[in-house]
Amino acid sequence: xxxxxxxxxxxxxxxxxxxxxxxxxxxxxxxxxxxxxxxxxxxxxxxxxxxxxxxxxxxxxxxxxxxxxxxxxxxxxxxxxxxxxxxxxxxxxxxxxxxxxxxxxxxxxxxxxxxxxxxxxxxxxxxxxxxxxxxxxxxxxxxxxxxxxxxxxxxxxxxxxxxxxxxxxxxxxxxxxxxxxxxxxxxxxxxxxxxxxxxxxxxxxxxxxxxxxxxxxxxxxxxxxxxxxxxxxxxxxxxxxxxxxxxxxxxxxxxxxxxxxxxxxxxxxxxxxxxxxxxxxxxxxxxxxxxxxxxx
Numbered sequence: 421x422x423x424x425x426x427x428x429x430x431x432x433x434x435x436x437x438x439x440x441x442x443x444x445x446x447x448x449x450x451x452x453x454x455x456x457x458x459x460x461x462x463x464x465x466x467x468x469x470x471x472x473x474x475x476x477x478x479x480x481x482x483x484x485x486x487x488x489x490x491x492x493x494x495x496x497x498x499x500x501x502x503x504x505x506x507x508x509x510x511x512x513x514x515x516x517x518x519x520x521x522x523x524x525x526x527x528x529x530x531x532x533x534x535x536x537x538x539x540x541x542x543x544x545x546x547x548x549x550x551x552x553x554x555x556x557x558x559x560x561x562x563x564x565x566x567x568x569x570x571x572x573x574x575x576x577x578x579x580x581x582x583x584x585x586x587x588x589x590x591x592x593x594x595x596x597x598x599x600x601x602x603x604x605x606x607x608x609x610x611x612x613x614x615x616x617x618x619x620x621x622x623x624x625x626x627x628x629x630x631x632x633x634x635x636x637x638x639x640x641x642x643x644x645x646x647x648x649x650x651x652x653x654x655x656x657x658x659x660x661x662x663x664x665x666x667x668x669x670x671x672x673x674x675x676x677x678x679x680x681x682x683x684x685x686x687x688x689x690x691x692x693x694x695x696x697x698x699x700x701x702x703x704x705x706x707x708x709x710x711x712x713x714x715x716x
Contacts (some may be wrong), residue, residue, distance in 0.1 A: 514712050520648035521697070522705045524617050525664060525674075528644055532672045541668065549607040552623065552642075556609050560594035565614040574601035576610035578619050578655065579645070586658040586693030588716040592632060593622070612650070620645040629702055634684075634695050635665050636674035642666040643675070658693020658711060660702075674698035682707050689714065 478691050480636035485493075535541050540559040561569065580602040585593055591603050603610055605622030612618055622643045624633065629641040649659045654660055663675035670677070676684045676695025681702070687695040688711045700707050 454485050490565040518705050522704035524646050529672045535559045566611045572706050573597050575610055576598040576688050577603050582655050616650045617646040618650050633665050634679040636678040639668050662697040674701055
């Protein structure tokens, strides 16, 4: 039998002896219930439960979810995820390509500037593959962090048929170099950088420089095709493959540099996408949605 029980609280002390034991349950219950939330209307108080006059099952049963409710909620979450995740991934990929394009353009511009300062550039540079190869090995390779370099052979660019234009056509001058791979141009130097970009360096005469690359000149020019994210898709000129041109008097400029804004816009939104680097550069290095979301 309980002889003496002391119940302490923040405001009072209750001493219970033998004669109080009959009510001790109610006292303890009242003390505990004072710090608990009020039960549901159809439930019982904790004091009543402890006194054996009911249970609190009705209170707890109302706080749960049925299996149907859980399945419906999960279904809604799945539908929302299916609608939003692809858009989010596309947005992130677009932002990455924009940053990589700007960075690679800066790298090539600095390398060409250094080559100019060292007297390695002349109008006679872009005549044949032998001269371009010698120039690349002596000057450009020192400025670029290349992982592998290929001289008109497989191993540095793409498999045949992988690269497309925004018109869903094969790029001009695509040339098979064996092993199921191709390059762009009959005289090409291809290389890959440490950051994962693929480059294809080619030569064009004045006619192609003006018509295809949008550069007004009477000289031969160098073209740098850059796939800023390597083998990763979409591998489309105008979306992740871009063209910059070196002309002796103009220096390094984006393809389409000498065309009007409307001509450049039309090339990117309706044409083959060769001049999209200029379009993006003039747009603050942001790819317009009209280009990025264009279907081919």
